[in-house]
Amino acid sequence: MGDCHGCPAATITRPAKTRRQIVAIVGPPNSGKSTLFNRLTGLRQKVANFPGVTVEHRMGRARLDGDHEVYLVDLPGVYSLTPRTEDERVTHDVLGGAMKDMPKPDAVLLILDSTNLSRHLVLAAPVLSLGLPTLVILNMADDLDARGGEVDSAELAMQLGSPVALVSAAKGIGIEKVMQFLAGTTQGAPARNGGGKPLMELPVIQDIPKCRAWAAHAGSKARYHAPAPPLWTRRLDAIFLHPLLGPLIFLLVVIGVFETIFAGAQPLMDAIDDGIQASGAWVASVISYAPLRSLLVDGVWSGVGSVVKFLPQILILFLFIGILEDSGYLARAALIADRTMARIGLQGKSFIPLLSAYACAVPAIMATRTIENKRDRIATILIAPFMTCSARLPVYTLVIAAFIAPKYQVLALLSLYIIGFLAAIGTAKLLKSTILKSARSSFMLEMPPYRWPTPRSLGLRLVDRAKVFLRRAGTVILAVAIVIWVLGHLPLKNGAPPPIDQSIEAKIGHAVEPAIKPLGFNWKIGIGLISSLAAREVIVGTLGTIYGMEGSSEHSVELQKALRRDLTPGGAAALLVFFAFAMQCMSTIAVVRRETMSWKWPALQFAYMTLFAYAAAFAANHAVLWLA
């Protein structure tokens, strides 16, 4: 998660002349790499993709004293540098200088969990043998201390022949030592506060037992005393992995999230709505030239405004997923889900991307990289867009608010989430018993200790998501709003725009109407569907613009009223169901293409989901007609 929605592989371009130093951050999973990266770079970071491979990484700038800056590269978490999985291959290639368009790093920050040092030190063997200036960071020093563990970092530095820093990335303790090291790299001579020739010789790095013995030896030389087991993690696991309480708590968490999204975000959304309306009225009062006023108020304000108001809901959803992930709960959820996932032919690790897909399918599809089995991974990618992503929320919220009595609204929303989930399960089962059949795959997942999510990491995540969402509102949705407005005002008759139902737009809408009439949709919804091929939430902006031209204000209550005039209850149900199943999202198509390295899978996925959505919407429309 925490990457960018559909943005192209953005490689940060460096000015060729004043090349900044590049420092790679390497470490095992759960060692706190990302926390350190966030701590060092703050907002000066970007998600990027290595050319030719699907593995993404983050790059950022760390500002040092005296206007110096270094580039930091956050590499995927690995246990070793043997290039077997894609993550390991990328880390291996970057560190060896074999990655295209990426110079060999000038230095390495090797980050290890100090509370589990004997095992994490195993990674030091291959990293140190690269011969790059390396700072060995023993993270979670506060935790080590609190649980009665200790280590002599000066002695460890002597043994390894590299500087060692005891740090707590989450609390910011000891960061100055990291800064010092980084400052040293810019002067060409990295700080060597214990450097020199290592006292211990490095082991043969392919031999895991030898490496482990070497690590134990280094640890004991440095008088490493392992801390007491994480008591709180054991206590919390007794609750979260309780046979009855565990699944119950999980259900409560999920329901709580939905309740907050729907009820808790409302005041914020109303405030944004009021702000949009007030600013729209102000624009209307300032601009006297009628066509321009109409373009801005009916086109831009109605179109973009009706989407922007969903920002609070989307951020709340990402906040929840961020908390679940950073606290370590998500790994437990994967454990609880494994048996269920096995029944549909997948495994617990597929659960994490699928849960992320509730926020957005794009980062979710990228998160499938942790699944070693290729067929499992493709199956997970193919079903991820069925999970109810945040872009569906604006559509759902609008239609539900317009057609369903307040006391049934949460239930309706929950049902939509459930049908998406069921479609995913059914599809997975179908895929795993036909084209993606494979032997049962193994499930090995490390359970990280529970930790408090840091406000900093959560904040950075939200800023990132807000930027992506607003950028899209300012580009794709803005462009669509203007096109919709223009097409609604042509052809001019005697220099004046025609009534909307005689415009070019209406002609296009009427052309597709026969195809969507069985679903209970009229031509306006048809235009909305076409425009939402770019992204789901665009339909809300499109309808905002169309109804804005009809004279409704851009306020969401007006939009609901207009929709109620225009859509039968059957059509409303069909619209909801259609959006639950259809793939309407260019970003997802692009990321599936990139992750599977072929057009075959995204094409199959798009065709399957669209047909599925059409059939289900048809059924929903006729079921409601029959009931009424």
Place this chain on the structure above:
Amino acid sequence: MSFNKKRPAQPSRTHPTRNLTDLKRGESGILDRLDLPEEDARRLMEMGFLPGHSVTPAHSAPGGDPRVFQVDGSEVALRRETAIRLILR
């Protein structure tokens, strides 16, 4: 469950071999070997399942599968079908 791979010949012993699934919760055992394909065995060894190390079963998912094992300072969840191939001394 399907085990296509042939089990390596078992050395003759007076006691039948025990594996991770024979351990009660909280009872520890010393790992002897991993009867798994090279790929899986390496991954598990990287996570701490090395011959000679002590392994202790802990919590599990509802129904007892998969189960979390404490090994070498960390906790790793394994399915029963994998745990049964980790042979104890």
